[in-house]
Amino acid sequence: MADPKGFMKYPREGPKRRPVELRVLDWKEFYEPMAEDALKAQGARCMDCGVPFCQSHNGCPVVNLIPEWNDLVHRGRWKDALKALHTTNNFPEFTGRLCPAPCESACVLGINEAPVSIRVIEWNIIDKGFDEGWVQPILSPYKTGKTVAVVGSGPSGLACAQQLARAGHRVTVFEKADRIGGLLVYGIPDFKMEKWVVDRRLEQMKAEGVEFRTNVAVGTDLSGEELRRQYDAVCLAMGAEQARELPVPGRELKGIHLAMDYLIQQNKRNMGQIVTDEPITAKGKRVVIIGGGDTGSDCLGTTHRQGCVEVHQFELLPEPPPQRADSTPWPLWPMQLRTSHAHEEGCDRQWSVSTTRFTGHNGHVTKLHGGRVTFENGRFTPLPGDDFEMNVDLVLLAMGFTGPVRNGLLDSLG
Incomplete structure (x- = not known):
């Protein structure tokens, strides 16, 4: 490694998020650019581990050559870093922006310090590659006829x-x-x-x-x-x-939608396409998102930009601990509380909530009925006397997917 003591010299630094009051006004990416010198310093934090768990089966699923291109970035050899990155990953511009980065949770430095900022280095390698014209078509020298x-x-x-x-x-x-x-x-x-x-x-x-x-x-x-x-x-x-459904009384009421139906409509609008289905929008509405994962977070950020009046997010599972749980020790993917960019923008986030039914007026949902539950030994148990109801105009179901259609x-x- 070019700087074997880099992890002792430089603290972890990641890309800053655009101010909430500005980013909710548009649909642009929420991260601000990161300076090249800062990226080189982050590359120097990679420790030349004897066993780089970041690229093991507990880390990167595509086995990216992370220590190699971290060091190349630190040395300023960006084109070589791009070549190393492309040996394992066709589309680092996608994973760099969207992957939850299990490589960072498996980083050896993360045992005692903040892990290396691997994800931001990855997407800056590929973006620089496109900007410099280094990403070119790779044509096969022969055709198989297949x-x-x-x-x-x-x-x-x-x-x-x-x-x-x-x-x-x-x-x-x-x-x-x-x-x-x-x-x-x-x-x-x-x-x-x-x-x-x-x-x-x-x-x-x-x-x-x-x-x-x-x-x-x-x-x-x-x-x-x-x-x-x-x-x-x-x-x-x-x-x-195939989205996971919520088979409770009142599910058929208008105003209750699968998350993907909602997200697809807004993406079409952003691309200038005409939405022919009945419009789904959070503008001026009281919204409940059922599901606490990434899809729920995507819905949450979308409701803010559409101009919702208020938004709540319900998760059936209990609230994770703020730090890595004992049940998921390093280098496993940690069970811990995560706050997304969308949560920063505002949300009433509730845990251990089970939705039991919906009621409405003139065929449209107006109330969500639910209760608190406990989770023990793999089973959910309702808490007696802890039922509630909430006024709602739009419900988005973001409870995951069960497989292909x-x-x-x-x-x-x-």
Whole structure:
């Protein structure tokens, strides 16, 4: 390492978040740029560990060469850092912005000090690579004559397509929506990752020979049998789109929506598309978000920018401890309380809450009824006499996903 004592010299520093009062007025990414000298100093904090847990199975899922490119950034060798980063990761601009960074929770320095700021270094390597013109199409020197269909244009489908094209195969990506990108485009709000980040990578992939076909729902517009006849191989990368439902009385009332239906509409508006479905908006409304994960946080940030009157977020599980729980010791992903950028913008956040029913007026939800629960031995138990009701105009269900939507395609492919 260029500076074996860097972790003793430099405190952890990450990108600053834009002021709340400014960022809620637009849909731009909420982080401010970080100076190059600061990034070099953060790279120097990497300790040249004998066993770098940051890139182990408890750390980075794609096994990024983190110590290597941390050191290269510290030395100012950004182009070499980009080359090292791309050896394991097709799209570091996506993971750098969106990944929860298990690498940092597995960082050896994090045992006694704040971990290395790995995620911000990653996305600055790739952004500098694009800015400097170092990210160019990689064309296969030969063609295999084989054809491959990739169903789904989210991050897994795009990575698969890019690798296959670079291996010399002719690749076609099928997407049921009218724009390529899947969750990256229609699910992730712009304040977490703006769409130009996806678009510039798609331009590279087109130059590498990947063909994109939108508005094609494989299994409906094109059968699985036809796909198998037309292509030598088929890759399924549809993602886990089947949302977990809340089967309680009153669920059918208007004003209760799945989180993805809500987020997709706003992303379409931001892209200048016409929303033909019934509009879902938080403007001027009292909102409850059910679910305390990342999707719930995305909904929360969106409600602020739409102009909600008030917003509450309910989570069924108990509140995690402020520090790493004993049940998840280093280098495991820690069970601990996390406050997202959206929570900074304002939210009544409640834990151990179970929603039992909804009631309404003229077919529209007006009240949420719930109660407190305890969680012991893997079971939820209602607390007697701790029921409540809350006036509400909009309810967003963000309770996770159960798997891919089964529309006949999986069965038809055998």
